Each structure stands twice: as C-alpha cells, then as structure tokens.
Amino acid sequence: GTVAPGAAGIPEPAAGAAPCLDLAELRSLACDALLQESFYQNKKRPFLYRDQEHMPAPFLTQLVSTLAASLSGRNPLLAASSMDLNAEVNYYWHHGEEVVVHGHRKGRVDPVRFQIDDNPHLQIRVSKQLPEFVPLESDLGDVPIIDHKPSKLPLFKKQYENKVFIGSKVADPCCYGHTQFHLIPDKLKRERFIRACLEDQIEVVYRSNGIASLFAWTAAQAMYQGFWHEADVTRPFVSQAIVTDGKYFAFFCYQLNTLALTVEAIKNNPRKNICWGTESKPLYEVVEDGSVKGFNDEVLLELVCFLLNRPR
Amino acid sequence: LFQGVRQAQWLTKTKLVEGLPPPVLSIIDNPAHQLDDYEEGVKRAISHARFWNTTEVAPRREYYCPVLFEDLVHLCRMMSAKYPPLAKRMLARNYKIAATWERESILLQIRGLNGILMNSMAPIPPVASKEEVLATKEHVLETFYPISPTIDLQEVNVYKELNDTGFRDGYPYSHPHTLFFLESANVRPKRFRPEQLRAKMLMFAFGNALAKAKVLYGNDPKVLEQPIVVQSIGTDGQLFQFMVFQLNTTDLVSNDGIKNLVWIDSDQNLYEKAQCVPEIKKKVVTKPAGIYGFQPDTFKKFLALYLHGTV
Numbered sequence: 123g124t125v126a127p128g129a130a131g132i133p134e135p136a137a138g139a140a141p142c143l144d145l146a147e148l149r150s151l152a153c154d155a156l157l158q159e160s161f162y163q164n165k166k167r168p169f170l171y172r173d174q175e176h177m178p179a180p181f182l183t184q185l186v187s188t189l190a191a192s193l194s195g196r197n198p199l200l201a202a203s204s205m206d207l208n209a210e211v212n213y214y215w216h217h218g219e220e221v222v223v224h225g226h227r228k229g230r231v232d233p234v235r236f237q238i239d240d241n242p243h244l245q246i247r248v249s250k251q252l253p254e255f256v257p258l259e260s261d262l263g264d265v266p267i268i269d270h271k272p273s274k275l276p277l278f279k280k281q282y283e284n285k286v287f288i289g290s291k292v293a294d295p296c297c298y299g300h301t302q303f304h305l306i307p308d309k310l311k312r313e314r315f316i317r318a319c320l321e322d323q324i325e326v327v328y329r330s331n332g333i334a335s336l337f338a339w340t341a342a343q344a345m346y347q348g349f350w351h352e353a354d355v356t357r358p359f360v361s362q363a364i365v366t367d368g369k370y371f372a373f374f375c376y377q378l379n380t381l382a383l384t385v386e387a388i389k390n391n392p393r394k395n396i397c398w399g400t401e402s403k404p405l406y407e408v409v410e411d412g413s414v415k416g417f418n419d420e421v422l423l424e425l426v427c428f429l430l431n432r433p434r
Numbered sequence: 435l436f437q438g439v440r441q442a443q444w445l446t447k448t449k450l451v452e453g454l455p456p457p458v459l460s461i462i463d464n465p466a467h468q469l470d471d472y473e474e475g476v477k478r479a480i481s482h483a484r485f486w487n488t489t490e491v492a493p494r495r496e497y498y499c500p501v502l503f504e505d506l507v508h509l510c511r512m513m514s515a516k517y518p519p520l521a522k523r524m525l526a527r528n529y530k531i532a533a534t535w536e537r538e539s540i541l542l543q544i545r546g547l548n549g550i551l552m553n554s555m556a557p558i559p560p561v562a563s564k565e566e567v568l569a570t571k572e573h574v575l576e577t578f579y580p581i582s583p584t585i586d587l588q589e590v591n592v593y594k595e596l597n598d599t600g601f602r603d604g605y606p607y608s609h610p611h612t613l614f615f616l617e618s619a620n621v622r623p624k625r626f627r628p629e630q631l632r633a634k635m636l637m638f639a640f641g642n643a644l645a646k647a648k649v650l651y652g653n654d655p656k657v658l659e660q661p662i663v664v665q666s667i668g669t670d671g672q673l674f675q676f677m678v679f680q681l682n683t684t685d686l687v688s689n690d691g692i693k694n695l696v697w698i699d700s701d702q703n704l705y706e707k708a709q710c711v712p713e714i715k716k717k718v719v720t721k722p723a724g725i726y727g728f729q730p731d732t733f734k735k736f737l738a739l740y741l742h743g744t745v
C-alpha cells in the first residue's frame with residue numbers, strides 16, 4: 123500500500139499524560155507479571171522452536187490485562203473496550219497492474235491483488251475513533267517506488283481466501299481499533315539475526331510488522347464504515363500497535379488517510395498514509411533470583427501513554 | 435468419577451451445602467456494588483463470543499467458550515478502578531498442581547494441568563463459622579457399598595509423594611483464589627457432563643487447598659485453625675457451575691472428626707439460546723438472530739465470586 127516511511131518518534135497527542143500517574147504501582151504490576159511467567163510459575167522446558175509461547179506470550183497477556191484494568195479508571199474508553207486474544211485481521215486490496223503471463227487470459231491487464239492475514243496476539247477494540255495525529259491532507263514525505271512484482275520476493279503469492287475482517291463482525295459496537303500487540307515469531311528472534319551477522323535487519327522486522335499490520339487493520343476498519351477505493355475516507359482512521367519479542371518493545375502509530383490505491387483511483391490522489399514508529403527498546407535487562415534488574419521506566423511510560431490514548 | 439460429586443465428597447471428606455455461602459450472597463444482594471450496570475456489557479460479551487468473534491457464521495465451542503470467559507473476566511477486572519485491592523490478582527494458565535493424601539489406607543493424589551487459576555495476595559477469609567465447622571463432626575459421609583469409592587480412578591505406582599502448589603516460594607500472589615474450568619471441546623463425548631464437571635471442580639479445589647495447607651502448616655494431619663477457602667467456576671460456554679470449598683482439616687485418614695465443607699450452586703444458565711442465523715420457516719422469519727433467555731443473575735454470581743475476599 124501507499125505508506126510514507128516512518129518519521130522517528132511518536133507524535134505528542136499520545137500523551138494527555140494524566141497528572142500524578144502512579145508509576146511505581148504500574149512498575150510493580152509489570153514486574154509481578156514478568157516474575158510470575160519467568161520465575162515463579164513452575165514450568166517445564168519450552169518446546170522446540172516454540173519459545174515464544176513459553177514466556178513472552180503469557181507475560182504480554184498478563185501485562186496488558188493488568189495495566190488496562192488499573193488504567194481503566196483514567197480512560198473510560200478502556201473500561202468499555204473489547205479485548206481479544208489471538209484475533210484475526212484480514213484485508214484485501216488492489217494496487218498497480220500486471221499483465222497475465224500464461225493461461226487462457228494471457229496478455230490481459232489485471233490489477234495486482236494483495237491479501238494480508240494477520241494474527242495479533244492481543245487486540246483492544248473500542249467504540250470511538252482515536253483522534254487524528256495530523257490533518258487528512260498532510261504530506262510528510264515520499265513513498266519509495268518498487269518496480270518488480272511482490273511475488274518475486276515472494277510476498278502475497280498464496281492467497282487462499284480474500285476477506286476483510288477487523289477482529290469481529292460488523293455488528294460489534296466496538297468497531298474502531300485502539301491498540302494491537304504483536305509477538306515476533308521464533309524464526310525471527312534477535313539471537314538468530316546476530317548469529318547471522320544481520321543486526322541491521324532486526325529493526326526492519328519490527329517496522330515491517332508494524333506498518334503492514336496497522337495498514338490492514340485501519341483499512342479494514344474503514345471498510346467496515348462503508349469506505350472503499352472509489353469512496354475514499356472522509357476522516358482519518360487511527361490505530362496503534364506494539365511489536366515485541368517479550369523483552370524489546372517497538373511502538374507504532376498509524377494514520378490511514380486514503381484507501382484509493384487502485385490504478386484509476388490513485389491518479390488524482392495526493393494523500394498518503396502515515397506511520398510513526400520507534401526503535402525497539404528493552405523493557406528490562408535480566409530477571410535474576412526473583413527480581414527484575416534494569417527495568418526501563420521509559421518503555422513502561424510509553425506503553426501507558428498508548429493505553430491512555432482517547433478522543434478529547 | 436462415576437458417582438460424581440458424592441464420590442468426590444467421600445474422597446475429600448467433605449460435607450455438601452446447596453447454594454452459595456452467606457458472604458457471597460451478601461455481595462450479590464448489596465446494592466452498593468451496582469451489579470446491574472454490567473448487563474449491557476455482559477450481553478455484548480455473549481454476542482461477541484457467540485456471533486462476532488470469527489469470520490465463520492457460527493463460531494464453534496472451542497472458540498466461543500474461552501472468548502466468553504476472557505470477556506467476562508475482562509469485565510470483572512475493570513472493577514478494579516472502583517476497588518483498588520482487586521488489582522492484586524494474577525491469572526495463571528497452564529500451571530501444574532500436585533497434592534497427595536490418604537483416605538482409609540488408600541493413597542490418593544492429584545496431579546497436573548487443571549484449569550486457569552486466579553491467585554491473590556490476600557487469602558479469602560473462612561466462609562463458615564466455627565460452630566458450623568464443629569457441627570460437621572456429626573455428619574456421616576455417604577458410602578456407596580458395594581462400589582468402592584476408588585472404582586474409576588487411575589491406579590498408578592507412586593514413587594514420590596509430591597505436594598506442589600505450582601509456584602515457587604516467595605511468590606507474592608500466594609493464595610489460590612478461584613479456579614476456572616472451561617469445557618470447550620466441540621464434541622459432546624469429550625466434554626464433562628455437569629455432574630462430572632462439578633466433581634472435577636471439587637477434586638481440584640481440594641487439591642489446591644491441600645497443597646497450600648501443607649506449605650503453610652506442614653505435612654502432619656491436623657485440624658486447621660484458619661481454614662483455607664478456594665473457589666471454583668466451571669462452564670461450557672453457556673451453563674455455569676459455582677463452587678466454594680473450605681478446607682477445615684488435613685486429617686483425612688479416618689472417616690470421623692471434622693469434615694471439609696463445600697457450597698455448590700449448579701447448572702446456572704447465562705442465556706437460554708444464542709441464535710446465530712435467523713430461523714426461517716416457509717419464507718417467514720420465525721426466530722430472529724440474537725440471544726434468548728438472558729439471566730443476569732448468573733453473571734452477578736460470577737462477579738460476586740470474583741470480588742469475594744476483597745470487598
């Protein structure tokens with residue numbers, strides 16, 4: 123999709139940072155969740171290549187549920203939110219053109235079809251849209267142009283079913299997305315990249331996950347509200363996402379300004395979608411003997427600001 | 435367990451009381467808790483679990499049962515804005531319990547993954563008064579002669595008599611509060627029938643309480659000064675079973691003396707029927723889609739058990 127590259131840092135409106143936030147209380151909740159999953163609960167060894175299910179996944183669930191519960195007093199939107207584990211997000215769209223290579227339709231021009239099927243670990247949906255970060259028509263940069271087809275990478279090749287789904291059906295009153303939490307799968311662990319001397323690719327994983335998932339989610343939300351590539355969105359759709367591997371957290375905010383990505387619609391479309399993102403930072407250094415060493419308050423504060431985001 | 439709850443009662447030396455205990459009932463009846471505001475939220479949770487959750491038209495039980503549970507617990511957790519001590523709770527999934535005891539020269543043990551446990555920092559205060567506990571001395575446990583009480587329990591060779599709460603020492607949330615059992619198998623034969631589910635709930639609530647008692651008071655069998663209370667909620671996505679278990683004694687070898695107590699409120703429907711697709715007969719909609727027979731009282735009991743011990 124048409125997405126502007128992320129500007130560094132997160133836009134300020136994510137704060138609304140309430141006065142006298144009890145950071146010590148929240149820190150102790152986060153540490154308790156971490157200690158329970160990594161130290162106190164008696165667990166067997168993790169299954170092969172399924173480390174993520176062993177500690178990071180339950181830790182993330184615990185962390186977000188307890189933090190959301192204690193912050194629900196400050197953010198009434200959270201109190202009426204819908205929290206989903208292992209939700210499903212799908213989005214289907216056309217962008218660009220290609221010539222059919224072989225078959226009985228050889229030589230004809232077809233739009234390139236894209237389908238994203240995402241599985242965020244946790245999804246928080248609310249009944250009111252988050253406020254926009256920048257006005258609808260703003261232009262913060264240029265979109266890189268890629269000449270070859272995505273199936274060369276290979277990406278978007280296997281599309282089993284083309285569907286659009288935000289996590290629940292249209293009848294759900296909680297139809298706007300608030301925040302999603304994604305876990306990096308085991309095959310893309312940091313240690314593997316470092317061993318293969320590909321440290322510069324670590325951030326790419328986080329960024330690509332953030333951009334793709336958030337685009338799919340916001341665009342699906344827009345479709346649920348009746349917009350499509352011929353009837354473009356009249357207000358921006360905003361959602362947030364946190365991509366993590368259990369220790370390192372990267373934060374992303376996304377503003378969907380346009381759905382018009384097909385060949386005809388994109389001709390007179392100056393709008394661009396915008397994604398802001400941070401680099402991945404560790405929440406803690408290490409867990410030793412029943413205590414957490416090197417807890418990073420900044421990351422916790424960022425997470426809290428994300429959860430507290432609400433319409434003014 | 436063949437005889438269901440009666441067999442579990444004999445195995446755990448427990449006396450049964452129908453209905454929920456007075457402290458829990460007083461939470462339900464207390465208007466200050468405003469349990470009525472949650473009706474909208476509960477209906478939304480049921481619709482979310484039964485209708486909206488997946489792209490399929492009618493989500494199957496293995497999806498809707500856990501989703502309903504998560505949504506109901508999410509609603510309960512939001513109450514911690516009103517009652518800050520509620521934040522001192524932690525859910526533990528996939529934890530293992532181990533407890534061993536002797537009943538009339540038969541060595542029994544409970545092991546393994548059971549359900550989802552909610553732990554709290556503070557224990558639930560004893561639910562029955564001291565007089566009630568002493569009165570259990572008179573109660574005689576039912577036996578089902580000639581069927582042996584261990585008829586359909588698995589016989590294994592025990593090499594280690596293990597007692598393990600599932601968590602290491604120093605865990606701040608050290609008191610088991612409520613055990614949740616989700617019968618989410620799609621196929622009926624794989625799910626526990628309500629009677630067996632209640633028996634399973636009793637056995638595991640007992641196991642958790644016993645393991646905690648042995649950690650707190652040592653391995654010698656004795657009558658507990660401070661009885662340990664563990665609650666249990668079981669559901670298959672529609673029918674709920676509520677249970678409050680109080681461990682009064684770890685002296686389980688003989689059939690006399692003080693017994694343990696359990697209060698059971700069984701077969702509470704949260705809703706009668708969830709119609710995913712409207713029923714159409716002869717091209718006329720006879721039953722539109724939606725939830726039928728919603729019972730708010732069932733959620734009130736769920737919430738009361740959640741709040742018990744903190745309010």
